[in-house]
Amino acid sequence: MNKKIDQQGKPEPRNKLVYYPLLGLGFFFLIGWFYLMRQLGVMEWMASLGPETYKGSFNMLAIILWMLPALLLWKYYLRWLNQRHEIGGQYDQERHDAMYNSDNKPASNEPDSEQPPADSELPTKPDSKEPR
DSSP: OOOOBOTTSOBOOOOHHHHHHHHHHHHHHHHHHHHHHHHHTHHHHHHHTSOGGGHHHHHHHHHHHHHHHHHHHHHHHHHHHHHHTTOOOOOHHHHHHHHTOGGGSOSSSSOSSOOOOOGGGSOOOTTOOOOO
């Protein structure tokens, strides 16, 4: 793949105008996936599994279970799209790994949280009376 180089020697990012329609196409896939569930009657079938008083809960469970694969596809589609169009960002996993990376520990030997000062170290007013 040939990348164009700008004046500073950095590769130029791909055309971002193509990114947004592709992002919208992926979002329409999510909406279409939901309406496919409605057309196939998954919500009604799931609601019929439980008692009538819990119909709303079973509808919500049907939506969660039906949308799970679509949302996983959405996640990987966004990562692929961002990588392909060189969109910068930081994913949750990368943030988590950076937070617990051993290279990011404080240089000093002091503990992370401060200990409260002992009673003898607390400032006192010179003209204060004895507590009762």
